[in-house]
Amino acid sequence: MSLSWKERAFLALLGAATASGLTVLILILVEASSVLLPADTKFGIVFDAGSSHTSLFLYQWQADKKNNSGVISQALACRVEGPGISSYTSDPTQAGESLKGCLGEALGLIPKAQHPDTATFLGATAGMRLLSQKNGSLARDILAAVTRVLSQSPVDFWGAEILTGQDEGSFAWITINYALGRLVKYSSSGEWIQPAEWAPVGVLDMGGASTQISFVPMAPILDQSTQTTFRLYGRNYSVYTHSYLCYGRDAALGRLLAALVQQSGPQRPVHHPCYHSGYQVVLPPAALHGSSCIPSSAVLEPPRNLTVLGTGNPAACLAAIRALFNFSSCAGQRECAFNGVYQPPLRGRFYAFSDFYHTFSFLNLTSRQPLGTVNTTIWEFCQRPWRLVEASYPGQERWLCSFCAAGLYVLTLLQGYGFSADTWPSIDFEEQAGGVDIGWTLGYMLNLTGMIPAEAPAPGRAQSYGVWTAGVVFLVLTIGTVLGAGAVQLLWPQE
Ligand SMILES: Nc1ncnc2c1ncn2[C@@H]1O[C@H](COP(=O)(O)OP(=O)(O)O)[C@@H](O)[C@H]1O
Numbered sequence: 001m002s003l004s005w006k007e008r009a010f011l012a013l014l015g016a017a018t019a020s021g022l023t024v025l026i027l028i029l030v031e032a033s034s035v036l037l038p039a040d041t042k043f044g045i046v047f048d049a050g051s052s053h054t055s056l057f058l059y060q061w062q063a064d065k066k067n068n069s070g071v072i073s074q075a076l077a078c079r080v081e082g083p084g085i086s087s088y089t090s091d092p093t094q095a096g097e098s099l100k101g102c103l104g105e106a107l108g109l110i111p112k113a114q115h116p117d118t119a120t121f122l123g124a125t126a127g128m129r130l131l132s133q134k135n136g137s138l139a140r141d142i143l144a145a146v147t148r149v150l151s152q153s154p155v156d157f158w159g160a161e162i163l164t165g166q167d168e169g170s171f172a173w174i175t176i177n178y179a180l181g182r183l184v185k186y187s188s189s190g191e192w193i194q195p196a197e198w199a200p201v202g203v204l205d206m207g208g209a210s211t212q213i214s215f216v217p218m219a220p221i222l223d224q225s226t227q228t229t230f231r232l233y234g235r236n237y238s239v240y241t242h243s244y245l246c247y248g249r250d251a252a253l254g255r256l257l258a259a260l261v262q263q264s265g266p267q268r269p270v271h272h273p274c275y276h277s278g279y280q281v282v283l284p285p286a287a288l289h290g291s292s293c294i295p296s297s298a299v300l301e302p303p304r305n306l307t308v309l310g311t312g313n314p315a316a317c318l319a320a321i322r323a324l325f326n327f328s329s330c331a332g333q334r335e336c337a338f339n340g341v342y343q344p345p346l347r348g349r350f351y352a353f354s355d356f357y358h359t360f361s362f363l364n365l366t367s368r369q370p371l372g373t374v375n376t377t378i379w380e381f382c383q384r385p386w387r388l389v390e391a392s393y394p395g396q397e398r399w400l401c402s403f404c405a406a407g408l409y410v411l412t413l414l415q416g417y418g419f420s421a422d423t424w425p426s427i428d429f430e431e432q433a434g435g436v437d438i439g440w441t442l443g444y445m446l447n448l449t450g451m452i453p454a455e456a457p458a459p460g461r462a463q464s465y466g467v468w469t470a471g472v473v474f475l476v477l478t479i480g481t482v483l484g485a486g487a488v489q490l491l492w493p494q495e
């Protein structure tokens, strides 16, 4: 059967249209599969080896090969049993052993096949900084012990190290600003957007041995030793950080006790104005001995038990706490905190976490109360007799006797940084932000693995939308062509 030229033209047109339509369909399906199929889940583990304890954080995220970024969530926070690794001086091997429980728990949440791809880190903070100053070889033995355990585990172990105070502060700054989406945001429609408003937040961290303040000041940082610079998602940040060694909660309250012991001379028991009236405790010699933050002149010779009696006197407590600081060295200077330490004027909002949060959460002071209310609440708490305090908080014995001292210490420290009644509302006392614990660990991992690109990522799915749109337009044109050809066939029937 021979075909007319119209039929041949129509069939050619139909063939071409079908071929191009099919090509477009395949293109769309390929693109759709890469958009719709779940990407691989990746994992990372960071051990935070603090002075008082170690915690393991397991992070997970969807691998995103396009722009090397992803929304990271915290899959596990595991508190290692026992004290911080710096306490294992008489048996360093046990420091390594202590990690096994939490490590096992984390591995249980990661598919076996991905254990070898799970980047794992251990960072130690002020407890180990102090130990390495006092006894470098012991500190090395402890790091070797934890390294042994983690290298033998199936994960991709990157190493164990002692962080500087500046690292601790600046990585916490990255964590919170990443978690709050202040650097770059992943919108609900799946695109990366840079916040138009420049508003990174500052961080205030209080551990057992040291405390850190980090923020981006308004003016250039004058003391280069306090500056860390980052280029993140196409923006430069100069972060001011200072870490005060021996100004963490345990170290400061230990120094306070040592000062009171010294002041009381031979008089026993020692009167402690920060303990509630009616509170009495017999402290072992270790309460003063063995702390690198307590000058040896303040330590009893020979070591002996110490009876301490609370007097519940907030004014005297505050005076004793203030004596731990040298405020006069900064008197009249705008860019100075205390102890002669350079600090640019405060700027923006601050997140106060770790022991700032523990203390203020216990005192119910995390709802942005004004400074006056905070003061009154702490003073009233300090004046409550011990038997009433004990009765009001059953099951919270561990830290109960020290919240008065810790509360007044936090107030003194924050005022030392320059917070006043006016700027007080700019502090948020929080433990978590964006579903992750606030601390240095996430920022540390992001930094070491290069997961935050220096340059702004290309818009997340803009490219995919482009292919979709082009595909749909092409398909519509193809169908239009076929229908048009059909219409030609109908309107001009075969001769
Ligand atoms: N839930 C809590 N309530 C009160 N104090 C706490 C709590 N958890 C930890 N602390 C105390 O807060 C201080 C800081 O804790 P943390 O941030 O874990 O310190 P580090 O980083 O030095 O290990 C320590 O003195 C610790 O004993």
Ligand SMILES: [Ca+2]
Binding pocket: 050, 051, 125, 206, 207, 208, 354
């Ligand atoms: Ca810490």
